[in-house]
Amino acid sequence: AQSVAQPEDQVNVAEGNPLTVKCTYSVSGNPYLFWYVQYPNRGLQFLLKYITGDNLVKGSYGFEAEFNKSQTSFHLKKPSALVSDSALYFCAVRDRGSTLGRLYFGRGTQLTVWP
Amino acid sequence: DTGVSQDPRHKITKRGQNVTFRCDPISEHNRLYWYRQTLGQGPEFLTYFQNEAQLEKSRLLSDRFSAERPKGSFSTLEIQRTEQGDSAMYLCAGLAGNGELFFGEGSRLTVL
Numbered sequence: 001a002q003s004v005a006q007p008e009d010q011v012n013v014a015e016g017n018p019l020t021v022k023c024t025y026s027v028s029g030n031p032y033l034f035w036y037v038q039y040p041n042r043g044l045q046f047l048l049k050y051i052t053g054d055n056l057v058k059g060s061y062g063f064e065a066e067f068n069k070s071q072t073s074f075h076l077k078k079p080s081a082l083v084s085d086s087a088l089y090f091c092a093v094r095d096r097g098s099t100l101g102r103l104y105f106g107r108g109t110q111l112t113v114w115p
Numbered sequence: 116d117t118g119v120s121q122d123p124r125h126k127i128t129k130r131g132q133n134v135t136f137r138c139d140p141i142s143e144h145n146r147l148y149w150y151r152q153t154l155g156q157g158p159e160f161l162t163y164f165q166n167e168a169q170l171e172k173s174r175l176l177s178d179r180f181s182a183e184r185p186k187g188s189f190s191t192l193e194i195q196r197t198e199q200g201d202s203a204m205y206l207c208a209g210l211a212g213n214g215e216l217f218f219g220e221g222s223r224l225t226v227l
Contacts, residue, residue, distance in 0.1 A: 004157075032214060043117070043206060043218040044158070051214065090157050094214075102148060102171070103216060105157030 002027045004093050006106035013081045014114050021076040021109045023091030030096040033074040034103060035065055038088040047089075050074060061085070081113045119144070119209050119219035127225045128197055135193045136205050136222040144209025147190050148216065149182055151175065152204040161205075164190060197226045 003026045013019045025031055032051055036044040048059025055067045065076045074091060088110050092103040118141040128134050140147050145166050150158035161180070162172045166187035176182075179197075184190040194201055204223045208216040 034215075036218075041221075041223070043119075043121075043220040044208075044216075045117075046215050046217070049215065092157075102160045102163055103158075104160075107155065107157050 002093055002095055002104040004091050004104055004106035006089075006091055006109045008109050009107070010110045010112065012112045012114065015083050016080050019078050019081040019085070019111065019113070021089050021091075021111060023074045023076065023106060024072050025074060025091070025093040026072065027093050027095050032094040032096055033065070033067060034092040034094075035059065035063070035074075035076050036090045036092060036105075038090065038108070044090060047076070081111075083113045083115050086111055086113050117209075117217035117219065119207060119217050121205075121207050121219035121222045123222060124220060125223045125225070127227065129227050130199060131196055133193065133195045134197060134224060135191055136207075136224075138190045138192070138207030138219060139188075140190075140207070140209035141217075142188075143211065144217070145187065146210035147184060148208045148210065149190070149192050150206040150208065152206055152221070153202075158206055161192075194224070197224075199226045202226045 005024045034049045035047040038044050048057050050057045050067045058064045088108045090108045091106045120139045122137045148163045149161040152158045160173050162182050164184040179195045182192045204221045206221045208218045
């Protein structure tokens with residue numbers, strides 16, 4: 001069975017500081033991993049994905065994520081947070097061996113960046 | 116803009132009424148997914164189509180829910196005899212060839 005855990009409901013950081021949003025996953029096979037961001041009353045926007053290759057993945061808006069197979073983690077990071085990064089962030093996983101293509105999402109982490 | 120459009124964006128209805136949501140993906144999205152998102156939760160899978168064929172349905176999709184994708188283009192999600200527990204954001208997504216899901220803006224349902 002596939003599942004995603006985002007252990008923090010909220011993350012608060014000051015503008016200019018580095019941020020980390022945590023994600024761990026469980027999947028029966030090898031994973032595809034994703035991060036999405038959601039602004040109020042909007043749909044989800046794709047940020048980045050890990051398919052294969054380099055464990056450090058770079059995405060939109062200066063975000064990056066590191067795939068750690070031994071810890072089954074895929075934490076989202078940014079070196080210097082902006083107030084405009086404040087939003088709801090979702091980690092998602094898909095079993096590489098699945099032909100269905102559906103994603104399993106975590107519950108989300110609300111990121112607040114203080115000016 | 117992901118190119119996936121949903122209509123209506125917000126629907127308020129009384130308990131017991133039927134509602135229908137529409138999703139228009141871009142033409143390259145041969146796979147189309149419906150998800151439901153309630154407050155404080157991540158999106159939960161409801162159903163998915165490969166072209167016009169509905170290939171999987173979640174057990175969340177009770178018999179009051181029906182989804183169609185005639186001709187493999189737009190899709191509709193109908194909820195009959197709505198209940199207050201159906202209040203949620205209904206998200207549609209198309210699957211691109213590189214494995215990314217492109218979501219629409221969602222249709223928010225409020226059942227009074």
